[in-house]
Amino acid sequence: MSRPVRTSEFRRRMGLAEFTPPASSHQIKAPNVEMCGNHPEYPQRTETVNHPLLPRITDTRLDRFFTGAYASQHLDECLARARFSGSPHVKLTVWSAPNGGKPSFDEAIRSLSEAEEQEIGVGFVFGLSWTNHWVKCELSIPEGMRNTGEQVIFEFDPSCEAMVYSTDGTPIHGITGGPNTMKDGSPGEQEDRRVEHIIPAKAVKAGKYTCYVEVTCNGMFGLGPSRYLHPDANRTFPLISADIVLPNPHARGLRTDFRILAEVSRHPSAKATGLAQKALKACDDIMNAFIRGEGQTAEELDEVLQRCRRIGWKVLGKLGKEEVQSLAVWKTEKDRPAEIWAIGHCHIDTAWLWRYTHTQQKIARSWTSQVDLMDRFPGHQFAASSAVQYHWLETLYPKAFARVADYVKKGRFHAVGGAWLEHDCMMPSGESLIRHYLYGQRYFKEKFGVVCREAFLPDTFGYASQLPQILRSAGLNYFFTQKISWNNINVFPYNTFNWAGIDGTQVLAHMTPVDGYNGQCTFGEIIKGIQNNKNLGVTDQCLFLFGNGDGGGGPTPAMIDRLERLDSLARTNPGVPTLKIGSPIDFFDDLCRQSEGGKTLPTWRGELYLELHRGTYTTQACIKKGNRDMETLLRDLEYFATLASLAAGSYEYPTTEIREIWQEMMLGQFHDCLPGTTIKAVVEDNLEIYSRRSDQARKLLDSALAVLRTGEEGTTVIEPLRLAREEVHESAPGQYKWLSTNASGLGALSSPSDLTLPSAASDGSTYTVSNARYTVTLSSKRITSIFDKLNSREIIAPGVGTSSAGFMIYEDYPLTYDAWDAEIYHLQMGKEVEFDKVEVKEEGGMRASLVASVNFGKSSAKLIISLDATTPSTVASTPIHVVAEIDWREQHRFLKFALPLDIHSAYATYGTQFGVIERPTHRNTTIDQAKFEVCAHGFADLSEAGYGVAIACRDKYGYAVEGNTMRLSLVRAPTSPDPETDQGYHSIPFAIMPHARHVAESDIVQQTLRYTNQPYILPGSYSLPTVTVSGDASSGIVVETIKRGEDDEATGTKTVLLRLYESKGGRARGVLNLADFKVKEAEWANVLEQTLEGDEGKCEVTESQGAWSVALDMRSFEIRTLRLVVE
Ligand SMILES: [Zn+2]
Secondary structure (H helix, E strand, O other), rough: OOOEEEEEEEHOOOOOOOOOOOOOHHHHHOOOOOOEEEOOOOOOOOOOOOOOOOHHHHHHEEEEEEEOHHHHHOHHHHHHEEEEOOOOOOOEEEEEEEEHHHOOOOHHHHHHHHOOOOOEEEOOEEEOOOEEEEEEEEOOOOHHHHOOOOEEEEEEEOOEEEEEOOOOOOOOEEEEEOOOOOOOOOOOOOOOOEEEEEEOOOHHHHHHEEEEEEEEEEEEEOOOOOOOOOOOOOOEEEEOOOEEEEHHHHHHHHHHHHHHHHHHHHHHHHHOHHHHHHHHHHHHHHHHHHHOOOOOOHHHHHHHHHHHHHHHHHOOOOOOHHHHOOOOOOOOOOOOOOOOOOEEEEEEEEOOOOOHHHHHHHHHHHHHHHHHHHHOOOOOOOOEOHHHHHHHHHHHHHHHHHOOOOOOOOOOOOEEOOOOOOOOOOOHHHHHHHHHHHHHHHHHHHHHOOOOOOEEEEOOOOEOOOOHHHHOOOOEEEEOOOHHHHHOOOOOOOOEEEOOOOOEEEEEEEOOOOOOOOOOOOOHHHHHHHHHHOOOOOOOOOOOOOOEEEEOOEOOOOHHHHHHHHHHHHHHOOOOOOOOEEOOHHHHHHHHOOOOOOOOOOOOOEEEEOOOOOHHHOOOOOHHHHHHHHHHHHHHHHHHHHHHHOOOOOOOOHHHHHHHHHHHHHHEEEEEOOOOOOOOHHHHHHHHHHHHHHHHHHHHHHHHHHHEEEEEEEEEEEEEOOOOOEEEEEEEEEEEEEEEOOOOOEEEOOOOOOOOOOOOEEEOOEEEOOOOOOOEEEEEEEEEEEEEOOEEEEEEEOOOOOEEEEEEEOOOOOOOOOOOOOOOOHHHHHHOOOOEEEEEEEOOOOEEEEEEEEEOEEEEEEEEEEEEOOOOOOOOOOEEEEEEEEEEEOEEEEEEEEEEOOOOOOOOEEEEEOEEEEEEEEOHHHHHHOOEEEEEOOEEEEEOOOOOEEEEEEOOEEEEOOOEEEEEEEOOOOOOOOOOOOOOOEEEEEEEEEEEEOHHHHHHHHHHHHHOOOOOEEEEEEEOOEEEEEEOOOOOEEEEEEEEEEEEEEHOEEEEEEEEEEOOOOOOOEEEEOOOOEEEEEEEEEOOOOOOOOOHHHHHHEEOOEEEEEEEOOOOOOOOEEEEOOO
């Protein structure tokens, strides 16, 4: 290895004289001073020592620029020029609303003025949890601040949420107090804190200012001791500050500049282009220029700060007042091309870790904060969904609503989504999904003249396969989400794509590559908007929603300031994504143009299955049952009330009441309610709504039925879905009658002579129950055999995880989200539950039953298995009735019913809204593996050619078919956010329905409708207008909803709407027969009840002797709405 040789040594070795610099070189000046042409002269010699940038040292130093051990040397020490607290400048008096009340402004101010004055100051403690306190704030502006011409701020931090009101009761903006923390409570970048109220310039000059603050004792994420936990009822919140502050705008500006530069300096993609190094150098230079000398005057400090800012601007681009006001957040640049379309947003969960009553306050706080920002930043725009949230603002905060409505009119506050709220998509019925858009679109049209064209469901837990068809029928061509990016197994392959439902209807879908809806306006987010975009070949555009969300808040001024810097950075540095402020609808229209109407985009068919939150199909059984009960009751109420209004001119269809019931019960369909992921108080609120609204609906239904009643004699059976039935009916516990209805749904109770009765028996170790169709055998503490006599088949065979039928129990400890998730590994932690005891419950007669019982853990459960009497015409469709009665006292256990079958098929079929979908039973790929727990409506079925078995259940939604084993999920026991989730008694009826032929060729859809719906057994005789469908190829057609038109009251026209769908997945033809409907006109309509344009709306109706008929020709899974004008 050779040693490095110094120049002098080299010269000596070579026999050369020592080098002596020429005398003239002493006169060489500092570099870059003398110019040679256009280039600086490169000096011959130098004695200068330049300190190179040492990245690790500078990087460590970045975070210490703001705050740390050397208080006087940190930027955060300069943010205010002056600050005054307490007397004589700040006088605060408080009145606390008693009993946890939420008084209006007027009530509160009256009480505040009448109450004995209670003066408070910093350190006062508000409490307890959820209570409201009204503070009158009387400010005397210090002399020195009155004529500076600068902004003066009232900083009020109650360490919880609050709202500032003007003295005339106008809500001005929200306050989110407390430390500047991440959502999990750790200190971080997320600037949730918003505690500054700008004192109007006029009041500053006058020296006096008064405002009111409503302090509400909860944090942005409720009151859990940490994320997603049950709220602490005893929390208190200290008043941290109530100060008059004169901010230093230069220091604040520098702070934002520096934070963006620091982030850029650390970002891997900026490192690849050299931008990171430039940013780090700028940070280093800023920190070196930030010198706080002894006795520094305010002017000197300002000079230092401005010098520092100018250093940063070499990278960020100029950010003087002039330049800033030409940037995106200050003016609308609709036609400017940009990669990132930024739009302010505030996801407010309609209920979650807080109740509806708290959400109402969150809406007012968050949205007034946005209109306040619009007043200050002329380019700021904001999008908010959920008609019900606007409705609450309108009714509870009319002055705030007027401010919002004004900006809606100006095209800056965008009402989006077209839905009543951001609903769950998996468990509401098809008709419920329609109602979200019917009532949502009607509200936006009526209040703002806005018809939404983009569906907006960023946080819903998966998207059902009929949603595209429902959306298109409601006028929505576009669909926005981000939730599928939460998949914990597979990365969804597209960001921008055509999403086609099971009938082929498509919507243009965008799933933002930013993977979130609570953007903070960071460099990393806008880079992700490009780097994570999987469809760059077609479009490099993405939608970027920024603003604090979930618990409300929305964009903060700090975010808008950061957006300014990012915009400026992009204008100065090619390679940084360009951005602009733009509305979702403009974004989608542009996308549609760019993709030639979607032609250049890939297409995804079928459901958008979320590979997460699979426990939500089961958690909080009471909400799912309550929702299903309401959906059924409302369907029946609308049907009977419509018939009553046709039968008697004097009967007034209760349009308003029905709409109000729908709208309140739909709160429970919010994307945390129906999935069961809210705190307990919200569960209780929903149960109260169900109870109150179902009482009201039943009364209305009884009055409608009373109109249809024609006599006192006998008993009438009315089947609300107009299904022909023949079956055993349990009229009272242990008492059975034979029930039959005809194709128009009318029938009676009877005692047919050709019944074959069932029987149950035991030899002490084997228990059997039999009827003309089946023999079910329990032996060895499990259900070991179900023999189908009609088809000569044993249906049970050893399967996945079990070789017999019965309960299975699993350990259920998900990774992160307790109420939400059941993870794939729970399936490997399950075991069969063996019955302790089996007994014959009913030996025979119309029904024979066995009851098998078991105690496990702290719980007990029974399985009652019953077979019914049959006639020759019912033997092929009689089900095996099962009731699971469970006293559930477990935690983190998952109870299911498993049925291993002697059936071989790679796919199982599941009921869904307005149709069925197939999912794999194999686990070939990770996409198949992810679907280990899925959502179904009504039934799941495993069929092979010639034969199949379905399990039908009315209000359970979690199913799985793995290999040859079917599982129905019965009950879970997560402990957060509700520590007592699903504890107590559950009665879960379900049916096992073996059938000849493959499911697609069977009548399982009709059998399920019969099993999951109950006929009405009514004393007296009834006469009703009837609706039937006839024709050989019509078996797939279901007429579900029959209702009166929403506009009938306003227009005076009498209309009837019928919702039909093809349920099996094939072409269906038939005739719709309407007796006693007095049809004047018939048209095809959309789900908004508007007649379809052109030929699409034309509908031939023929009349013959008081019966009207309409020819039906329906596509596979088509949903149609028939609008009749009647006399
Ligand atoms: Zn949400």
